[in-house]
Amino acid sequence: xxxxxxxxxxxxxxxxxxxxxxxxxxxxxxxxxxxxxxxxxxxxxxxxxxxxxxxxxxxxxxxxxxxxxxxxxxxxxxxxxxxxxxxxxxxxxxxxxxxxxxxxxxxxxxxxxxxxxxxxxxxxxxxxxxxxxxxxxxxxxxxxxxxx
Amino acid sequence: xxxxxxxxxxxxxxxxxxxxxxxxxxxxxxxxxxxxxxxxxxxxxxxxxxxxxxxxxxxxxxxxxxxxxxxxxxxxxxxxxxxxxxxxxxxxxxxxxxxxxxxxxxxxxxxxxxxxxxxxxxxxxxxxxxxxxxxxxxxxxxxxxxxxxxxxxxxxxxxxxxxxxxxxxxxxxxxxxxxxxxxxxxxxxxxxxxxxxxxxxxxxxxxxxxxxxxxxxxxxxxxxxxxxxxxxxxxxxxxxxxxxxxxxxxxxxxxxxxxxxxxxxxxxxxxxxxxxxxxxxxxxxxxxxxxxxxxxxxxxxxxxxxxxxxxxxxxxxxxxxxxxxxxxxxxxxxxxxxxxxxxxxxxxxxxxxxxxxxxxxxxxxxxxxxxxxxxxxxxxxxxxxxxxxxxxxxxxxxxxxxxxxxxxxxxxxxxxxxxxxxxxxxxxxxxxxxxxxxxxxxxxxxxxxxxxxxxxxxxxxxxxxxxxxxxxxxxxxxxxxxxxxxxxxxxxxxxxxxxxxxxxxxxxxxxxxxxxxxxxxxxxxxxxxxxxxxxxxxxxxxxxxxxxxxxxxxxxxxxxxxxxxxxxxxxxxxxxxxxxxxxxxxxxxxxxxxxxxxxxxxxxxxxxxxxxxxxxxxxxxxxxxxxxxxxxxxxxxxxxxxxxxxxxxxxxxxxxxxxxxxxxxxxxxxxxxxxxxxxxxxxxxxxxxxxxxxxxxxx
Numbered sequence: 140x141x142x143x144x145x146x147x148x149x150x151x152x153x154x155x156x157x158x159x160x161x162x163x164x165x166x167x168x169x170x171x172x173x174x175x176x177x178x179x180x181x182x183x184x185x186x187x188x189x190x191x192x193x194x195x196x197x198x199x200x201x202x203x204x205x206x207x208x209x210x211x212x213x214x215x216x217x218x219x220x221x222x223x224x225x226x227x228x229x230x231x232x233x234x235x236x237x238x239x240x241x242x243x244x245x246x247x248x249x250x251x252x253x254x255x256x257x258x259x260x261x262x263x264x265x266x267x268x269x270x271x272x273x274x275x276x277x278x279x280x281x282x283x284x285x286x287x
Numbered sequence: 288x289x290x291x292x293x294x295x296x297x298x299x300x301x302x303x304x305x306x307x308x309x310x311x312x313x314x315x316x317x318x319x320x321x322x323x324x325x326x327x328x329x330x331x332x333x334x335x336x337x338x339x340x341x342x343x344x345x346x347x348x349x350x351x352x353x354x355x356x357x358x359x360x361x362x363x364x365x366x367x368x369x370x371x372x373x374x375x376x377x378x379x380x381x382x383x384x385x386x387x388x389x390x391x392x393x394x395x396x397x398x399x400x401x402x403x404x405x406x407x408x409x410x411x412x413x414x415x416x417x418x419x420x421x422x423x424x425x426x427x428x429x430x431x432x433x434x435x436x437x438x439x440x441x442x443x444x445x446x447x448x449x450x451x452x453x454x455x456x457x458x459x460x461x462x463x464x465x466x467x468x469x470x471x472x473x474x475x476x477x478x479x480x481x482x483x484x485x486x487x488x489x490x491x492x493x494x495x496x497x498x499x500x501x502x503x504x505x506x507x508x509x510x511x512x513x514x515x516x517x518x519x520x521x522x523x524x525x526x527x528x529x530x531x532x533x534x535x536x537x538x539x540x541x542x543x544x545x546x547x548x549x550x551x552x553x554x555x556x557x558x559x560x561x562x563x564x565x566x567x568x569x570x571x572x573x574x575x576x577x578x579x580x581x582x583x584x585x586x587x588x589x590x591x592x593x594x595x596x597x598x599x600x601x602x603x604x605x606x607x608x609x610x611x612x613x614x615x616x617x618x619x620x621x622x623x624x625x626x627x628x629x630x631x632x633x634x635x636x637x638x639x640x641x642x643x644x645x646x647x648x649x650x651x652x653x654x655x656x657x658x659x660x661x662x663x664x665x666x667x668x669x670x671x672x673x674x675x676x677x678x679x680x681x682x683x684x685x686x687x688x689x690x691x692x693x694x695x696x697x698x699x700x701x702x703x704x705x706x707x708x709x710x711x712x713x714x715x716x717x718x719x720x721x722x723x724x725x726x727x728x729x730x731x732x733x734x735x736x737x738x739x740x741x742x743x744x745x746x747x748x749x750x751x752x753x754x755x756x757x758x759x760x761x762x763x764x765x766x767x768x769x770x771x772x773x774x775x776x777x778x779x780x781x782x783x784x785x786x787x788x789x790x791x792x793x794x795x796x797x798x799x800x801x802x803x804x805x806x807x808x809x810x811x812x813x814x815x816x817x818x819x820x821x822x823x824x825x826x827x828x829x830x831x832x833x834x835x836x837x838x839x840x841x842x843x844x845x846x847x848x849x850x851x852x853x854x855x856x857x858x859x860x861x862x863x864x865x866x867x868x869x870x871x872x873x874x875x876x877x878x879x880x881x882x883x884x885x886x887x888x889x890x891x892x893x894x895x896x897x898x899x900x901x902x903x904x905x906x907x908x909x910x911x912x913x914x915x916x917x918x919x920x921x922x923x924x925x926x927x928x929x930x931x932x933x934x935x936x937x938x939x940x941x942x943x944x945x946x947x948x949x950x951x952x953x954x955x956x957x958x959x960x961x962x963x964x965x966x967x968x969x970x971x972x973x974x975x976x977x978x979x980x981x982x983x984x985x986x
Contacts, residue, residue, distance in 0.1 A: 151781055151785075153781070153782075153784070153785035153788065153789070154781060154784065154785070156788075156789075157784065157785070157788040157789075157792075160792065207778075236780040236781050236784070239772075257780075257784060258784075259780055259783045259784045259787055259816065259817065259820035260787055260817055260820070261784070261787045261788040261790070261791040261792075261813075262791065264784060264787075264788065
């Protein structure tokens with residue numbers, strides 16, 4: 140039985156650092172895999188590129204996806220995730236600085252499960268991340284069952 | 288019989304013949320008319336009288352003479368009544384004749400006096416004279432009575448005639464009446480002389496010639512009738528009167544299509560003389576008369592046609608024709624009236640030319656021109672149809688809502704309705720119009736109220752401003768602004784998060800390695816980054832205000848204020864603040880933006896009263912110079928009126944950060960929103976006494 144983990148897709152190293160710190164402060168340890176852009180993220184999910192050979196039956200419990208990514212942006216990644224039957228039910232939380240309404244609507248239209256605007260205030264940010272981790276990994280039932 | 292006698296006899300007999308002829312003449316003119324019959328009836332007594340006198344004067348024995356006198360008495364006893372009847376009907380006083388008792392009385396009088404005469408109580412004796420016989424009248428109550436009887440009736444006749452003359456407006460009737468009473472008077476006087484007065488004075492030298500003198504009256508009567516016509520006695524001559532005086536052309540046409548009679552106007556118009564027209568075929572004068580159709584239709588036939596004059600000119604006429612029937616309901620001909628419509632035709636031509644001119648103008652205009660009424664298009668020119676991508680048939684009757692971009696629909700329709708109700712609304716503004724294919728384009732629309740088919744409608748002109756340079760530049764600027772805002776929301780915030788985050792992490796993880804000063808520095812870093820975050824939020828809000836589409840609708844400001852104040856109260860329940868909110872304050876504007884205005888003003892009031900133990904915050908509306916002014920008032924920190932100009936400048940604050948926190952953007956936002964609504968905002972304040980912020984919106 141593999142531990143549940145989060146796939147964090149974030150290009151900003153500072154934000155990665157802050158997110159990891161926040162998650163580490165949770166009651167239960169949360170495992171995180173970090174992809175620094177969309178290509179890496181998709182590579183991880185489908186076992187291509189640098190992640191060739193990964194057991195792709197083991198999917199993350201949830202993907203925290205930033206929108207502003209180099210090369211392929213967050214929306215494209217989301218579309219790709221939803222269009223592949225291996226990952227079409229994979230829970231995706233959009234984690235972004237933008238509170239523009241059109242980003243919000245577009246995310247849900249493309250099939251995101253949640254949309255969270257990253258607060259600038261660190262305390263608020265930490266709380267938000269911790270809650271997300273707690274909810275999506277432990278409270279929420281993931282549809283991604285492992286196929287051994 | 289001597290010569291004198293012969294003369295008397297012949298005179299009487301001739302009179303008799305004349306009376307008979309007159310009776311025949313009058314009845315021949317018209318048997319059915321009451322007037323004719325009464326006239327004939329009036330002549331009958333005189334005929335009898337003259338007839339009897341013929342034999343009276345020619346008889347030799349007294350008894351025979353007396354017998355004939357008695358026969359004559361039927362005549363001279365009955366004539367007053369019958370003549371009176373005639374006169375009363377002639378002067379339209381025939382009410383009398385409707386009374387049975389009156390007729391009975393008349394007939395009784397006739398019978399009474401005839402009887403008296405036959406009993407020898409009036410003319411008691413006859414005297415032999417060279418010329419025949421003369422009468423001897425009794426001077427008795429009965430004979431006086433008789434005199435009075437006939438004088439009374441005859442005077443009555445003359446009174447009627449006189450009065451009729453006076454009352455009548457017709458010159459013709461006046462003339463007739465005059466002849467009637469003059470001739471009656473003359474006959475009466477002469478007749479009375481010879482038949483009554485002289486015999487009473489026992490002068491027998493003059494024969495009784497009343498029956499002859501009365502001829503004067505009778506002939507005068509018939510002459511008047513013939514010459515001046517009666518209604519009813521001679522319809523043809525009455526028609527002649529009407530024909531001559533009517534201003535329009537009037538013609539009587541026989542069933543054979545030949546002109547029987549044409550009035551003066553026709554002669555003048557066509558240039559023909561009366562002789563030339565009489566008997567002429569009507570089709571040679573005008574075309575378009577279907578004799579049989581008119582006869583059969585029975586009603587009035589109306590049409591436009593042309594008259595051909597003698598000189599070959601054609602005159603446009605409006606024709607009206609109908610069948611003329613005689614008393615047996617048989618069609619005897621057609622009466623035609625025609626109106627010269629040359630002028631009318633000219634005016635029609637001018638009008639057509641003018642319409643043509645305007646139609647060309649409208650059709651070739653470079654802008655779309657249309658009219659809408661009851662919220663539907665009722666007219667559109669060529670360009671408008673091409674601009675909108677519809678055919679003319681599709682466009683007419685189309686609801687104007689279908690032509691407006693959905694986001695602007697309610698606002699524009701409301702504006703149109705208010706304009707038609709008489710409120711002042713902007714006449715020219717930009718609008719996004721929807722084409723048939725669903726695409727839209729920017730247009731400049733100009734509105735004006737007109738009357739169309741008797742009701743109010745709106746005339747619109749539309750110019751497509753899609754290609755306008757200014758529009759392009761504006762769109763470009765907008766796009767840049769959107770890109771900028773997007774960038775701001777992501778790119779500026781991320782580093783802020785880092786600053787704040789790592790500062791905090793430092794505080795947490797290296798607390799033991801830092802002294803108080805170090806910790807303080809970090810705290811300041813954190814505070815600064817949070818402040819920057821707030822500024823970014825405010826800037827974003829301000830920029831969104833300019834970009835946002837406005838949807839105008841009726842709003843209840845009181846309800847909004849109540850919600851906002853409830854939230855404020857909830858945020859700090861411990862504060863003692865009284866809210867005075869005027870009920871039912873309505874406004875017309877964008878809901879989202881006006882909420883921001885109220886939120887800003889009320890949270891300002893809330894903030895600047897926080898240093899006071901208790902506070903009163905008011906919201907209300909008042910009238911000033913005919914405009915509706917909304918206000919938010921507090922009794923808090925207030926401000927120095929010297930700095931009132933700086934109030935609405937972005938980022939310009941009148942207080943220090945420690946006193947009251949804030950970015951200085953709130954009022955700038957309020958001002959921008961109020962300006963977008965076409966209104967103004969201003970403030971009044973006094974240090975520590977409070978401040979009042981007023982704003983108006985477009986009426």
